[in-house]
Amino acid sequence: MVRKKQxxxxxxxxxxxxxxxxxxxxxxxxxxxxxxxxxxVNALAMGGATFFVxxxxxxxxxxxxxxxxxxxxxxxxxxxxxxxxxxxxFTLEALVPTIHKELGAFIPLIVANCxxxxxxxxxxxxxxxxLAVIDALGMASGFLFALFALGxxxxxxGEGALFGxxxxxxxxxxxVIMILPPxxxxxxxxxxxxxxxxxxxxxxLAAQLAEGEAS
Amino acid sequence: xSTEDPRLLLQAAPLLKQQLTTRGAMLDVLLALLPAxxxxxxxxxxxxxxxxxxxxxxxxxxxxxxxxxxxRRQHLLDGSGFLTGLLLGLTLPPSLPLWMAFIxxxxxxxxxxxxxxxxxxxLFNPALVGRAFLLATFPNAMTxxxxxxxxxxxFQLHASNLALPFMHVEYDGVSAATPLGLMKFEYQDTSLSNxxxxxxxxxxxxxxxxxxLLGGAYMLWRRVIDWRIPASxxxxxxxxxxxxxxxxxxxxPGPLFSILAGSLLIGAFYMATDPVSSPITPRGAWIFxxxxxxxxxxxxxxxxxxxxxxxxxxxxxxxxxxxxxxxQPRVFGRGGAGR
Amino acid sequence: xxxxxxxxxxxxxxxxTRLVVTxxxxxxxxxxxxxxxxxxxxxxxxxxxxxxxxEAVFKVLPGVSSMRRLTYRDxxxxxxxGEEEEEDLVFGGYAADGQLIGYAVPNAxxxxxxxxxxxxxxxxxxxxxVGMEILQSRETPGLGxxxxxxxxxxxxxxxxxxxxxxxxxxxxxxSAPNEVDAITGATISSKAVVQIxxxxxxxWVPRFSGSETLPKPTPVGAQ
Numbered sequence: 001m002v003r004k005k006q007x008x009x010x011x012x013x014x015x016x017x018x019x020x021x022x023x024x025x026x027x028x029x030x031x032x033x034x035x036x037x038x039x040x041v042n043a044l045a046m047g048g049a050t051f052f053v054x055x056x057x058x059x060x061x062x063x064x065x066x067x068x069x070x071x072x073x074x075x076x077x078x079x080x081x082x083x084x085x086x087x088x089x090f091t092l093e094a095l096v097p098t099i100h101k102e103l104g105a106f107i108p109l110i111v112a113n114c115x116x117x118x119x120x121x122x123x124x125x126x127x128x129x130x131l132a133v134i135d136a137l138g139m140a141s142g143f144l145f146a147l148f149a150l151g152x153x154x155x156x157x158g159e160g161a162l163f164g165x166x167x168x169x170x171x172x173x174x175x176v177i178m179i180l181p182p183x184x185x186x187x188x189x190x191x192x193x194x195x196x197x198x199x200x201x202x203x204x205l206a207a208q209l210a211e212g213e214a215s
Numbered sequence: 216x217s218t219e220d221p222r223l224l225l226q227a228a229p230l231l232k233q234q235l236t237t238r239g240a241m242l243d244v245l246l247a248l249l250p251a252x253x254x255x256x257x258x259x260x261x262x263x264x265x266x267x268x269x270x271x272x273x274x275x276x277x278x279x280x281x282x283x284x285x286x287r288r289q290h291l292l293d294g295s296g297f298l299t300g301l302l303l304g305l306t307l308p309p310s311l312p313l314w315m316a317f318i319x320x321x322x323x324x325x326x327x328x329x330x331x332x333x334x335x336x337x338l339f340n341p342a343l344v345g346r347a348f349l350l351a352t353f354p355n356a357m358t359x360x361x362x363x364x365x366x367x368x369x370f371q372l373h374a375s376n377l378a379l380p381f382m383h384v385e386y387d388g389v390s391a392a393t394p395l396g397l398m399k400f401e402y403q404d405t406s407l408s409n410x411x412x413x414x415x416x417x418x419x420x421x422x423x424x425x426x427x428l429l430g431g432a433y434m435l436w437r438r439v440i441d442w443r444i445p446a447s448x449x450x451x452x453x454x455x456x457x458x459x460x461x462x463x464x465x466x467x468p469g470p471l472f473s474i475l476a477g478s479l480l481i482g483a484f485y486m487a488t489d490p491v492s493s494p495i496t497p498r499g500a501w502i503f504x505x506x507x508x509x510x511x512x513x514x515x516x517x518x519x520x521x522x523x524x525x526x527x528x529x530x531x532x533x534x535x536x537x538x539x540x541x542x543q544p545r546v547f548g549r550g551g552a553g554r
Numbered sequence: 555x556x557x558x559x560x561x562x563x564x565x566x567x568x569x570x571t572r573l574v575v576t577x578x579x580x581x582x583x584x585x586x587x588x589x590x591x592x593x594x595x596x597x598x599x600x601x602x603x604x605x606x607x608x609e610a611v612f613k614v615l616p617g618v619s620s621m622r623r624l625t626y627r628d629x630x631x632x633x634x635x636g637e638e639e640e641e642d643l644v645f646g647g648y649a650a651d652g653q654l655i656g657y658a659v660p661n662a663x664x665x666x667x668x669x670x671x672x673x674x675x676x677x678x679x680x681x682x683x684v685g686m687e688i689l690q691s692r693e694t695p696g697l698g699x700x701x702x703x704x705x706x707x708x709x710x711x712x713x714x715x716x717x718x719x720x721x722x723x724x725x726x727x728x729s730a731p732n733e734v735d736a737i738t739g740a741t742i743s744s745k746a747v748v749q750i751x752x753x754x755x756x757x758w759v760p761r762f763s764g765s766e767t768l769p770k771p772t773p774v775g776a777q
Contacts, residue, residue: 069568069576076580083584087591094595097602160381173312173383176694177352186326354697358739519666519742 009134016138023146024195028115033147034184036106040163043151045099047144049092049107053084054116054140055133058124062132065125077120078111085110115143146191153187154178237334240490241294243439247430248301248485254426255419258363259309262373263419267304269313270345273320274300281329295334299323302342302485305420306478306525307349310361312378315353319345339532340489343525350525356383360416362391391416394476395521398468410475417477424475431484440488443497447504448483448511449474455512467516479511482524492532499535499542506531611645611658614675614685618647618655626761644758647675656684657762661754665746668692670701674711674751678762683720683751686711698743707744710734716755720748 022028032050037043057080061068068076089107093100100107110116119139124132152162158178160168177183255263278296279287290296300320307316323345331337350357361373378384393416394405409415413423421427434440452473459467474480487493487507494503507527514523611621623634624646634643645658656677662669668691675685688702700707714720715731722736722745723729736744 067576069573071568072573072577075577079577079580079584083587086588090591090595090599094598094602097599097606168381171379171382171384173315173353173356173378173381175352176354176697177348180351180694182351354694355739 009131012131012134013138013141016135016140016142017145018142020139021142021146021195022115022139023143024192026115027192028118029113029143030188031109032106032113033150034181034188036103037147037151037154037184037187038158038179039102039155040148040151041099042102043147044144045092045096046103046106047140047147049085049088049103050110050113050116050147051140051144052088053081053110054119054143055136056084057081057116058119058132058136059129061120061124062127062129068125073125074117074121077117077125081116081120082111115139149191150184150187153191154183158183237293237295240439241298243434243437244298244485245294245301247433247439248305248420250426250429251420251423251481252301252305254413254423255305255309257366258414258422259361259419260364260366260369260371262309262361262371262376265313265372265376266307266309266311266316266419267301269316270304270307270320270323271297271300273317274303274324275320277321277324278329281325290334293334295328296324299328299341299345303345305481306342306346306418308357308360308417309419310359310373310375311349311356312383313376314378314380315349315356319349321345322348335491337491338535339529340486340492343486343529343532346525347529360391360393360396362416363414363422365414393417393521394472395515398472398476399515399521404468404472405476407471407475410472418481421478421481424480427480427484431480434484434488440484441490441493441497441500443500444488444493444504445483447501448479448487448508451505451508452479452511455509459512459516473512473515477515477522478524482528483507486524487528487531492535494535494538494542496539496542496544499538502538502542503531503535506534607645610673610687610689611647611675614658614673614687615647615656616675616684617649619650620648621658622646622648624657626758631761657758659754659758660689661750663746663750663753665691666693666698666740666742670743670746670750672747672750674754676716676755676759676762678759681716681759683711683714683716686747686751688747693740693743697737697740700737700740701743701747704737707735707737711751716752716759719752719755722748 016022020026023030023033029050032046036046057077060080061077064076085108088110089100092103092107119136123135127135155178156162156167157175159174160166160172166172175183178187252267255267274296275291278290282290300323303319303323304316307319323341326348327339327341327344328334328337356375359375364371374384394410397403397405405415410422411424413426415422431440431445435442435445453470456468456470456473460469468476483504487504494500507524510527510530511523514520514526520526608621612618615621622645623636624631624644625634625638625642626632631644631646640660644660647655647658649655656675658673658675660671660673662671664670670688670693671690672686672688674683674687676683686708691699691701693699693701702708710728711734713731714734717732720732720734722741723733725735725738727733728735734744734748
């Protein structure tokens with residue numbers, strides 16, 4: 001029984017990171033995904049901000065779920081999310097003004113990230129506090145991972161650097177398109193292609209294995 | 216059709232007079248491109264040859280890599296990958312690093328064709344997709360032009376051609392603005408005879424107006440392209456630039472210059488006419504061509520770039536399904552649109 | 555709601571008062587939190603913004619040791635009261651002895667992609683631009699962004715005569731004191747920068763020379 005419980009926790013965490021990854025599988029939160037991933041640092045900052053908002057909101061929503069009347073639950077969730085977003089916005093502006101300037105309007109727009117509201121409605125409001133936090137941690141890590149994957153690919157090709165550190169020397173020819181908006185769409189599309197390909201291959205292998213075992 | 220000169224030929228409709236295969240059509244286009252290609256090699260030498268080779272290799276290798284094994288032979292032999300690579304190469308500047316040309320060819324086929332489902336499924340002209348990608352990705356290299364030379368300098372290779380993959384070398388001092396660039400930024404005219412012959416700077420295959428027209432005429436004669444598309448493009452460009460020219464002859468180029476300079480001819484005859492990405496109805500072809508002509512003139516005169524043929528064709532490619540939908544011929548015997 | 559039986563069964567229809575109270579309470583709490591965070595972070599944010607502005611002004615006006623917001627009213631330049639619109643402000647730069655050195659003029663205009671905002675330093679006695687700093691731009695990376703990344707282009711504005719007006723020439727052809735070497739491949743961005751400065755001059759230069767007495771720098775070092 002204890003063992004089963006632990007597996008549950010692990011499953012809830014890992015589903016957000018991989019199986020139900022908010023970006024690569026659910027295709028949620030595309031707006032920040034495309035807009036601010038032109039460098040790894042920006043992607044991490046955006047991912048970190050979203051991480052904080054999602055985990056904190058999930059915790060609060062799950063703790064307060066029996067107090068919130070269902071007729072006004074969406075408005076309450078939005079108030080909770082918006083509070084955390086505003087707090088994050090001011091904190092970032094005070095602590096890391098340069099990154100805050102780069103991210104611009106996209107920090108306030110975390111409120112509109114459907115992934116966050118979706119987790120409150122679909123998970124946090126109907127599960128225990130512990131599971132809600134685990135789920136939020138998994139989803140937020142998955143989102144952070146996806147942002148970082150996109151941001152690092154774009155920065156490496158677009159600037160020849162990662163975290164601002166040049167990787168290829170002074171003669172690298174930057175792929176300008178990668179730091180422009182079309183580069184975001186292209187990279188996201190190619191990453192989706194890659195992840196689907198990996199998944200398909202895995203499924204096919206699993207099917208073949210099952211077949212081999214059956215016969 | 217295997218019998219030679221049959222006395223009596225019995226067969227069901229459609230009664231085709233000649234075999235129209237993908238391969239045959241591609242061969243005709245290749246043949247039509249031959250003079251302009253040779254001119255490009257004459258003017259831009261070994262550099263031109265290497266850039267063409269790199270972009271063709273990029274196309275063919277991508278086609279090979281992403282095609283299932285059983286279909287490879289057929290897909291590679293229909294020549295469409297080769298043609299895409301060649302068309303792309305002809306619209307690249309001769310001093311482009313070879314690795315960029317290779318990537319352009321790969322993008323043309325990968326993102327321009329295969330990702331849509333292969334030949335016949337793509338919305339945009341693959342070669343232009345590759346070129347648009349290159350222009351957005353390497354704007355510096357894609358707008359560095361070298362002056363046209365002659366056969367004597369055939370082996371004078373540009374140092375920038377041989378840049379290592381992902382690297383660039385400092386561009387050597389010999390750069391030259393294209394006729395359109397000269398016109399737009401320095402109000403400097405280029406003589407029409409040079410534009411016809413092609414000893415000007417520009418993309419490898421776009422400079423010689425006369426030979427492009429020759430190839431176009433060949434394709435029209437063989438009926439591999441729809442004559443309405445180049446006709447409507449050239450006419451609308453001529454009409455619109457005449458208006459501008461009459462308003463301000465010192466600021467705007469004349470109609471002949473506008474038609475001969477830049478990539479309008481190669482675009483109008485070889486790219487806009489791509490049967491996959493252009494409308495199939497005659498009325499649609501006119502709308503398509505006029506749209507391209509208008510966009511070309513607007514981009515050239517009011518836009519930031521000196522040349523706009525590529526974007527004009529891509530934009531009208533995007534409108535093609537819509538045009539086709541609204542220009543369906545009326546079904547005989549019915550009122551209104553036959554749906 | 556069919557997938558949420560536990561909620562529909564457990565909760566009887568709550569009264570509207572309860573709904574209002576819940577929302578009101580949530581809003582109140584949220585407001586409290588936001589206001590306190592705002593108050594806590596405001597000094598850091600303002601200080602940073604002031605620092606960035608000060609650095610920019612000091613950069614475009616070499617030799618300046620203090621600055622002040624100025625505006626134009628009734629035919630002369632006077633200290634700003636803080637009620638002016640952003641576009642009616644310039645910055646006066648003063649030397650250590652309180653003598654006015656020059657003005658830092660902010661201005662904005664259309665670039666290749668989006669609005670370019672910049673600040674440039676101007677010396678009224680010599681009628682010269684002595685520095686330019688791009689505050690905000692979205693020019694093409696690798697080409698247009700050279701308006702602030704290319705040190706050679708920025709150096710064009712270190713000593714630039716404004717008479718009769720600043721003009722761009724092709725790279726390497728600068729021959730007169732009022733000419734700027736354009737960036738190869740980014741002619742439009744280069745021209746945009748020059749255009750923005752010229753516009754700023756058209757507006758402000760007559761005002762500078764028209765004001766007979768230069769505003770006295772009291773108090774020195776304020777702001």
